[in-house]
Amino acid sequence: MSKQGYHHGNLRQALVEAALDLITEKGPQGFTLSEAAKAVGVTPAAVYRHFAGRDDLIAEAARQGYGIFGALMEYAFNQGKPTALAAFEATGRAYLAFARKYPGHYQAMFESGLSLNAHPELAAAANKARAVLEMAAVKLSEQLPADKRPPASMFSAHIWALSHGVVELFARGSPGAKSPYPPEDLLETGIGIYLRGLGLLPPDR
Amino acid sequence: MSKQGYHHGNLRQALVEAALDLITEKGPQGFTLSEAAKAVGVTPAAVYRHFAGRDDLIAEAARQGYGIFGALMEYAFNQGKPTALAAFEATGRAYLAFARKYPGHYQAMFESGLSLNAHPELAAAANKARAVLEMAAVKLSEQLPADKRPPASMFSAHIWALSHGVVELFARGSPGAKSPYPPEDLLETGIGIYLRGLGLLPPDR
DNA sequence: TGTACATCAGTGAACGCGCGTTCACTGATGTAC
């Protein structure tokens, strides 16, 4: 933060952080390059020393988001050991915690409409994060008899969709503004019922 | 569509439809009043005869969306009778079908970031639609013993979240670009497992 | 049926604005000797 005068020192990262703040406030489409530049006290033209343009800046923000996301998921999963079930549930909670704590990253990742194809590094980060989720699903589904086991990728897609839906509909200002329950509860009970449906939890309440 | 010359005839609705097309293409933030006006062959200023501004136009699009959505849900639910279960599953399918068939409406409703409070008519339409979903949940949960019955609003929130998550992650170009399964299958199996978890479907596959 | 007039819907010009992007530039930093 210390102004060293002419040279900023770490403008690139400062821009990413300013972009994240702006995204948090106004959404991924609602911020401009110039605003980000102004936020860090720099001329718009300076941005081009570090990024090809607006999209490139958002992509970098999203990339960093996937990094944090993946690490957080992995950490939560490991914390939950030795029970595969506990690990899985911890991962679900971590998902929501991430969305709450890093709203700018979350939006850059999931609501910016960036094409993954156009940003290979972003795609790589996203795939790595997704792999963590799938691994958790694989571990857990190993507890099911092989013949009743749904594909782990389907399993993790369900949980991911549920989590994402809870975030979008109930953890933000969106249409479900009057959220009927705390999102955390909603997600936890939802995952619970789902796991019971898979036979991973006893049918009794 | 017939040009009657000077007077358009039904400019208001034509603008809404142009807006929907633009939203489908570029997202709710990615279109401008001027574009919508140009799309129907009219001066930007003409828009102000019918709408207070851009947000008002989007709000009207969303409002119409909630109308269609609610009607579709209700129809699907009624079609599914007499089985509460069949009715519920039909409703789930209808959700996805709506998102597919009316992407502009869907985005205006769920991704535009409109404040429901600022648009009372929109809020009314949204509540009405939500009521349909809850009613379906109530009917279905009546089949459970009262002591094991989760609140219907939680129940419907779960299903809604799952549906929305599937739409956002797997039925659009978004991060899950390489959708592992057809969204329809994903949603159907997900709801199936969930209902089994509630005891509304037999535990065996 | 015809005429006069009120209402209405869209025009087109104008405004100020902030945007993205480019460019030659300059001041700061680092390094070779």
Added chain:
DNA sequence: TGTACATCAGTGAACGCGCGTTCACTGATGTAC
């Protein structure tokens, strides 16, 4: 330790653009008599 020079990061002015919004206006439509 000092000096000369290359490299680098950010400046500031400029551009053309499309935007939202306003305004007085005008042509079309509807209606009263």
